[in-house]
Amino acid sequence: MARSAAAGLLRHLGPLAGEAQARGLYPTQYASTNRAFSRFYWIQGQQHPLYGYGNNVETNDTQQSAQMNFEVQKRSFSSAAAHIQRNPAYSVLNPDDVSYFKSILGESGVVQDEDRVAVANVDWMGKYKGASQLLLLPKSTTEVSKILSYCNSRRLAVVPQGGNTGLVGGSVPVYDEVNGILTCEAGCVLENLSSFVENKGFIMPLDLGAKGSCHIGGNISTNAGGLRFIRYGSLHGSVLGLEVVLANGTVLDMLTTLRKDNTGYDLKHLFIGSEGSLGVVTKVAILTPAKLPSTNVAFLSCNDYISCQKLLLAAKRSLGEILSAFEFMDRHCIDLAMKHLEGVHNPLPVSPYKFYVLIETTGSDESNDKAKLEAFLLRSMEDGLVADGVIAQDISQASNFWRIREGISEASVKVGAVYKYDLSIPVEKLYDIVEEMRGRVGDMGEVLGYGHLGDGNLHLNILSTKYSDKILAQIEPFVYEWTSKQRGSISAEHGLGLMKAEKIHYSKSSEAVQLMASIKKLLDPNSILNPYKVLPQSVL
């Protein structure tokens, strides 16, 4: 599919700030990732007689130019994956509330149309379904502040949601070219920001598959990782300032554009990755690295996992300043990609290898960088770390290599059921769980291991023809317990959301979770922001 066409399609799809493994613009990739965490629903009162319908069926809405959606829900979740009892402490939406919202946002900013509200109610996989009855489309910080202040006083639950609206007319980014700092509203689509700064010779410090539809505000709220992570690090490093609206409507101005600022506690970090549970990000100042002209991509094979590890270490030493991606995938991934992806062929068809590695370098001098990469790879081959490999000679070949890595998600959903886990594990142990899982699942499913090896981030996928309790029993809680034992993280870049809110203990001590709960209570005493997510209900 043409990239532009795919990008156009994506604009019709919902937000996906947490997804970070895909780089190309293949819409079906989204289907394979749990997105529940990147959507934030308002859970609200008992079913009100005025709004007598049950769960919504979603359709798309692409006409909005709002920077953010707010949904108001009225019933408990009805979901294939989780049943959550509605908290009776929340109020019920009534006609006066709706009139009030209309008085702030105008008729066009308040959506009650069943079909349009339904758009925002289901996550991409269709795994989680909300029951919102009201969608609000604020255009400014003031409007967000008024909404939250009102909802807090009425105790109406709020789910901030980015993405989904696609066209962001009102958000005009401001750029400081000397310092490379971009200041924009939260509703800017990542891809639009990317082209905006690229015209000025810079790039966004993050890049992910959902870039065509995800909003920068959502990226920050979920601390999205992605493909440039190994080079430019986490958003905790690149975000210089934020403007956040707190649950009670207070506008918290932390929108500084300073590289260094050690005055008091650095509060912005609380909102990066808190998944909308502490406040609503409305403006962002972000540091953008310079765009470099030379990119080289190599696709390699290794005979065993220890070689992949040694290769990573060697790459960090020899390619340090130009290394921009180090991705790995096992043979099962390659076989799957070759079987299910159209027009993709294995660059190393001669004999099957157990592991494949994609290395990308980005630098400022084409011939220097290429010579350096070639010398490194030839040395690695002599040392036996690399069994075979190819180096892209042009951009089309480079995209072909990336297409394989990025297409794994897309290919995996074609099998039927996919159980996806996004784990941070020390690199030397990273592949152990894939092999153990293979032993546990046996003939019931196929286990794939791939991911951002450079960041110690494994994507563990278990494929089967259909979802079954028998397979799930083999996977969970084993996968969480195992990760916990290695002091790994059960969510490397995807977040906790609804799916893993109750699982936080596997990665965080109870003292830490308690402190998080105290912070939540301090910032959102009525717990109106993004309820039931991130933290277990027992601590709130």
Next chain:
Amino acid sequence: MKILVAVKRVVDYAVKVRVKPDRTGVETANVKMSMNPFCEIAVEEALRLREAGAAAEVVAATVGPAQSADTLRTALAMGADRAIHVLHDPDPARPLLPLAVAKILRAVALQEKPGLVILGKQAIDDDCNQTGQMLAGLLNWPQGTFASKVIMDKEKATVEREVDGGIETICLDLPAVITTDLRLNQPRYATLPNIMKAKSKVIKKVTPEDLNVDIRSDMEVVEVTEPPKRKAGVILSSVDELIDKLKNEARVL
């Protein structure tokens, strides 16, 4: 038999081409340069013929500045046996035209005496689609252009060409010139072992003067400009309005 393959270094197919502010040409500074995709197909075809036993040696040749050696290295890394680099520093106002390139390649062909010369049907930068035909004319050899299939026999080459409305099959006496179309083959990747081998392969450097070729051009580039930007479309509210626009604005009815 020996096969001579001509390759050209061009702005990468995937790069969005920008015109220089002074309108003398397109921007090439800090822009990714790669082998012309049709030349890649030509190299691949030559390699396949050699692997099938129809040729003993594949020689890649290019005309261009020092950096064009990278393109020859790519051809060598794909599997060509050796390369010839005809050095020429381009002058944007006086670009090297297909006739000059064809004269240079003719001189190279007379020295190398290949049984077959394979070129891309055109380069994606100037889209001339002339060099192969001119070379065949200058050498007075038969030509098979826009090849989508090549079959070698001892003294003959059978070439299938994509023409309007079907496939034309022609038979060429060797030596001959063939230019490649997109569907001829899928070029291979440069593997690490082949990249390593390519490092020890020879690139012979010559100048047009060495070859006694006059590359003076009678043509001068006056100005290079971007195509006009497409105007935004409009959404009409009725069929009547559409008919009115078609009649009075577009004047097609």
